[in-house]
Amino acid sequence: MNNIKDVAEGLITKFGTKVGLSEDEKSLVVAAEDIIDVLQEIKENTDYTFLEDVTAVDYPECFTAVYHLLSLQDGQILRVKANLDKENPQIESAVSVWNSANVMERETYDLMGIIFTDHPDLKRVLCPDDFEGHPLRKDFKVEAAPRQ
Amino acid sequence: MVLANQEGNFRTQEFILNMGPQHPSTHGVYRAVLTMDGEYVVDAENVVGYLHRGMEKIAESRTYTQFIPYTDRMDYLAAMLNNWGYVLTLEEALNLEIPERAEYIRVIVGELQRIASHLVMVASFGLDMNAYTAWMYAFYDREKILDLFEMICGSRLTTSFMRVGGVPNDIPEGFLPKLEEFLQRMPKRIKEFDDVLTGNEIFLARTKNVAPISGEEALDYGLTGPNLRASGVNFDLRKVKPYSIYDRFEFDVALGENGDNFDRYNVRMEEIRQSLRIIRQAIDQLPEGDIMAKVPKVLKIPAGETYGHIEGAKGILGFYLVSDGGTKPYRMHLRSPSFINLGIFPKMARGTILQDAIASLASIDIVLGEVDR
Numbered sequence: 444m445n446n447i448k449d450v451a452e453g454l455i456t457k458f459g460t461k462v463g464l465s466e467d468e469k470s471l472v473v474a475a476e477d478i479i480d481v482l483q484e485i486k487e488n489t490d491y492t493f494l495e496d497v498t499a500v501d502y503p504e505c506f507t508a509v510y511h512l513l514s515l516q517d518g519q520i521l522r523v524k525a526n527l528d529k530e531n532p533q534i535e536s537a538v539s540v541w542n543s544a545n546v547m548e549r550e551t552y553d554l555m556g557i558i559f560t561d562h563p564d565l566k567r568v569l570c571p572d573d574f575e576g577h578p579l580r581k582d583f584k585v586e587a588a589p590r591q
Numbered sequence: 592m593v594l595a596n597q598e599g600n601f602r603t604q605e606f607i608l609n610m611g612p613q614h615p616s617t618h619g620v621y622r623a624v625l626t627m628d629g630e631y632v633v634d635a636e637n638v639v640g641y642l643h644r645g646m647e648k649i650a651e652s653r654t655y656t657q658f659i660p661y662t663d664r665m666d667y668l669a670a671m672l673n674n675w676g677y678v679l680t681l682e683e684a685l686n687l688e689i690p691e692r693a694e695y696i697r698v699i700v701g702e703l704q705r706i707a708s709h710l711v712m713v714a715s716f717g718l719d720m721n722a723y724t725a726w727m728y729a730f731y732d733r734e735k736i737l738d739l740f741e742m743i744c745g746s747r748l749t750t751s752f753m754r755v756g757g758v759p760n761d762i763p764e765g766f767l768p769k770l771e772e773f774l775q776r777m778p779k780r781i782k783e784f785d786d787v788l789t790g791n792e793i794f795l796a797r798t799k800n801v802a803p804i805s806g807e808e809a810l811d812y813g814l815t816g817p818n819l820r821a822s823g824v825n826f827d828l829r830k831v832k833p834y835s836i837y838d839r840f841e842f843d844v845a846l847g848e849n850g851d852n853f854d855r856y857n858v859r860m861e862e863i864r865q866s867l868r869i870i871r872q873a874i875d876q877l878p879e880g881d882i883m884a885k886v887p888k889v890l891k892i893p894a895g896e897t898y899g900h901i902e903g904a905k906g907i908l909g910f911y912l913v914s915d916g917g918t919k920p921y922r923m924h925l926r927s928p929s930f931i932n933l934g935i936f937p938k939m940a941r942g943t944i945l946q947d948a949i950a951s952l953a954s955i956d957i958v959l960g961e962v963d964r
Contacts, residue, residue, distance in 0.1 A: 467895055467896075469895075469896065488926060492810070493810055493813075494813060495813070495815075495900070495907060495909065495926065496898075496909055496911065496924070496926040498924040498926075500913055500921075500922045501922070509911065509924075511898055511909070511911070511926075513907075515810075516824070516831075517825070518828055518832025518896055520830040520900075522898065523816055523837070525887065540813055542811045542812050542934070543811065543812050543813025543931055543934060544730060545934060546813075546930065546931060546934040547813075547931065550930070554835070555646070566638060567640075568640060569639065569640040569643040569963060569964075570640060570643065571640070578648050579647055579648055580920075583648075585645075585648060585652070
């Protein structure tokens with residue numbers, strides 16, 4: 444079971460309409476509240492067992508958390524996405540499934556301001572602790588630092 | 592720390608040791624906050640970000656071509672491979688075929704870069720255990736690779752050599768004889784590294800069974816590249832899902848058994864040998880022809896998402912590109928192997944003595960330009 448459509452079909456029978464294919468049929472779109480159940484299911488019952496990357500995108504209508512899962516058998520990538528509320532972007536942390544999510548989620552929190560609930564140590568990683576705002580958000584404007 | 596109280600009884604106390612960010616053994620501006628019990632590390636915390644330049648944000652205000660020089664400055668010890676990963680992602684998004692000769696030139700410089708990067712790891716890993724000779728030896732050979740890069744693109748570190756659609760310059764006159772000289776010399780040099788490190792009793796005593804990582808742990812912590820293979824997991828993108836023309840070369844995937852510091856070193860030594868094999872085959876097969884595909888002057892990527900990844904020198908180097916159809920990326924995310932590999936360092940350091948923790952840090956081969964981006 445490796446083709447993205449087969450994976451999607453398997454998940455749809457289990458989770459119903461909360462899981463679906465994106466319009467371009469290249470990613471799985473999952474309801475944010477089910478993300479951990481779905482990731483766990485994919486890790487246990489498909490070839491996509493390795494978490495390669497976690498990040499997020501700031502779209503005009505929502506934030507989207509993006510997970511790239513890797514199959515160690517054939518090197519294929521499965522993209523899983525979850526749309527988050529624009530005002531209060533929250534999603535459960537995947538650290539319970541993969542330890543590697545720890546650093547990647549911290550980075551996503553730091554730069555994009557996504558709150559990963561139940562994360563063991565959610566704090567800034569690349570920006571200084573007293574930094575204000577989340578630089579990768581579209582409303583964060585880059586400007587020259589004031590002259591000292 | 593041992594303290595005497597008023598009755599004269601001794602008690603011990605843990606203390607915090609700050610290592611870095613300005614320290615030779617941290618390989619750049621990396622800082623570790625270590626909780627120590629005497630010589631032993633009880634806990635470690637990574638503190639990074641001193642070199643954060645906001646590359647993902649910068650990408651959003653640059654055209655696709657303008658971003659190529661920025662990729663040099665991620666893993667600045669393997670600029671060619673960063674260039675490659677980036678242009679490969681764009682070519683995938685554009686569905687672009689590139690000329691055969693360009694693919695071969697990419698393989699040759701890419702594998703040379705992998706050797707150069709691994710030589711730095713071998714050198715600094717040795718140096719962190721006071722093996723100064725190894726440092727001088729390995730840097731001598733890396734210098735020869737940088738000379739070759741200077742011939743081909745005028746730059747030694749920040750190469751910016753690859754373009755969307757191919758490579759900008761063909762191999763210059765005199766390059767192949769020089770490369771031949773390098774390929775002839777390297778096997779003898781590797782034997783010398785083996786003499787000063789691989790067979791060195793002190794080196795073995797310091798590295799064998801230090802900070803072992805099982806295959807399962809390595810996967811759980813998201814390790815990729817030589818660090819993952821050192822733990823015995825047979826996964827190399829060049830083999831499993833050959834990009835470019837890697838399906839045309841014969842080479843073996845170097846594997847470790849225990850995932851200890853020695854295996855992480857040894858896997859890289861073996862990968863240097865395999866890269867030499869690949870370069871030899873690439874020279875033999877090198878075809879004549881164009882080096883650039885026809886590409887419009889102003890690049891527009893069709894709206895949509897692309898994820899491209901290659902087997903970089905430090906692990907899987909990924910580029911996640913979201914395009915809205917314009918001339919600049921809507922969002923560009925860089926999956927940096929060093930940043931994720933570093934996540935396992937606290938676990939490796941716990942329970943070992945400080946000197947071994949420093950060797951463990953060197954063994955996972957991080958580059959701070961890539962960690963912080």
